[in-house]
Amino acid sequence: MSWKETAAPVLTRMPTVSRPEGHVPFRRKLGWTAGVLVLYFFLTNVLIWGLQGTGEDAFGQFRTILAGGQGSILQLGIGPIVTASIVLQLLGGADLLGLDTNDPRDQAIYQGLQKVLVVVMVFLTGIPLVFLGNFLPANSQLAASLGIPVWGMSWIIFAQIAVGGILILFMDEVISKWGVGSGIGLFIVAGVSQALIGGFLAWEGLAGSNPGFFATWFGIITGQVNTGPLTQASGLEFLVFGQGQLLALLTTLLIFGIVVYAESVRVEIPLSHSQVRGARGRFPVKLIYASVLPMILVRALQANIQFLGRILASQLGDGMPAWLGVYQTTETGLQPTAGLFYYFAPIYSPQQWIPALSTQPLDILARIAVDLTFMVVGGAIFAIFWVETTGMGPEATAQQIQRSGMQIPGFRKSPGVMEKVLERYIPQVTVIGGALVGLLAVAANMLGTIGTVSGTGLLLTVSITYKLYEEIAEEQLMEMHPMMRQMFSSGD
Template structure:
């Protein structure tokens, strides 16, 4: 008996959100999407029962704009378990170890059940060390609930249960949006988190706020006449979080412009209908063909490596220096330092005086090289995995064109022939697009962004918003012209 037969009774009984029987009106889709978004913000503001008032250190702090959620809340793990489970399934599927045919309805159910089971397992594996190791989520001394008194491990167990429930909730919230709403829940939560950081980065009344910083510069003589030409003045106006942040503003605007432009760059392959004369169309192969979403997988691998380093540092008193050196909770040397992403200009601009003491220039450049290599090569590899596992590859695309009755003018109406044409474009564009997105993500982090948004998070937010706009436009078109739903196969 194979693993599918053994696991089928469990995987087919995993709770699932029922798909709508027919067409869901556009207004109803918007209602479901808005409702889930409000619920998400509500859950991120529910503090874990039993957590110490100080809250502890956020292990995913620098990756929070990608993994969503909120430290110390029910949404503690964010979409991390969903992303990690996707990585595992993509690797297993890419190596053809699962033996699942996604065109087979039975195997589709098994795949979806396996994905949910993996997310639940990853939620537990992520929450356990957060709660029970290292003091990252320190419990209160005593918790009184009515006549019940909780202390020590009892409080930690209660916190773990809350985080686990939050992780399961975000899994099914994502499924609700995917089946009943517009776009996907994962994309929606990323947009919500990044938008929140951007707005607070502009409007915050602290020194990190862009407008407040400029108010100080213009009206409190923080930068006196002529001093902006000095190193300190340049740092204040262009780089420092408590200064003008002009570099961060320019980077943020450039990322918006580059991603929108890249989304519009495409190779259009002409199509014509084999039986309906005059019926023509085009199949677009975009520069960012695999979208920016595979970058979540790359950053998630980096986040898990840093997560492991933090756990080892908290539990291993005499961890070897070559493995990792930590100061005030920040990695400053060893393997975990070189594999840590560049988060901001202060991580590499040694002349500003913000780089921790003792770190040599060659160490900084080695860290930049590792981050750049990891993101560019990882972006290309995960883009290929993404295209193959989401039926966007040459073979799957050729079959879809064949099934729609379309063909490429001048070529025989044959799936194999169409596949050969697609192989001229899709693999090359996928690799170039994935590498380009990785390069942009590192560049954005190195120069900094408003609100200290991670470069990958900003790329994701812009790209997902652009695609969401396109999907909304398509939904409105099909709402106005019901016959269009049959053409798109969404009737």
């Protein structure tokens, strides 16, 4: 008996959001999407009860990618979902699952397995956050007033973030089935957009260390902010790399332009309808064919590696082998300064590498090389896995085009022939696009962006927003021409 037959009775009965039986009007989709986003923002402001302060963010700079909110019920963000996806991608890529995603029963088993893995990841991530490393310390005074031990209060904290981890799973499922776009993508866009707007408009921080861009320049113009002599290197450094954030502004604008341009680069394969004479179309194979979602998997893998390093450093202290990692306590918590975990830590701003380039050039170059290799190779590999497991590969795409009644002019009407034509483009473009996104993510991180947003987070946000715009335009087109919806959904 295979594992599918053994696990099917449990996996197929996992709680799930039912699919709509018919067509969901576009306005209703927007309503579901807006409602879930409002709930997401609300939950990120619901603080964990029984927590001593806000704790230390274990994910640090990865927070913009993993979404959620530090010290809130959505502490874990989309981390468990993404980590479960990584495991499924690797198992599916190695063909260890033996599931046919075109079979409805296997689809139900796959979705049930994903939910089980998400719950497992909630425990594997949440328990170390609460009980190790002092990331979410329990309020001992509150525990004493309730007459329970501190470890009992810790379990209450864990229960809250576990509920948040399960909630965000079903919120993602609601958007995927009843809304517009992907829940994971929208949560990233929501968090990054909030931080980006704050980076531009924050005003109260003028006297602090992180004022907004406009507040800073208002202070420079009015003389409230001292830039130093602009004829000296220190003054120019203040404007370009420091509080003036001119390089960050330039990088932010460049990311917008480059991503929009890359999304528009495509190879278009002509199509014609086999029954409706004169009906023609094109199948676009975009440069970023696998989208930027595989990059979330790569960065989440890095986040888990860094999280493991901080857990080990907090538990082992000075007993941690130097080759594995040397950590120092900073304003943002434990940070690696040497060892393996140091080289696997991404660079997030010019301040992290430009000053050290003159004193530690080999260390900085090695760290950049490791991050670049990890992102480029990882981006290409996960892009391939993503295309194959989401039905975007040549074989699955050929069958979808065939079921819609379309064919490639000049070729025999056969899925096998169409698959061979698609194989000329899809695999190569997938690898190139995945590697290109990885390269852009590293470059954006190194140059820095406005606000506390990482370059990777902004890159993901722009691309996800662009694809969301395309999906909204397609939905509106389908609403105006129902016959097109019937033709293109015939294979669903």
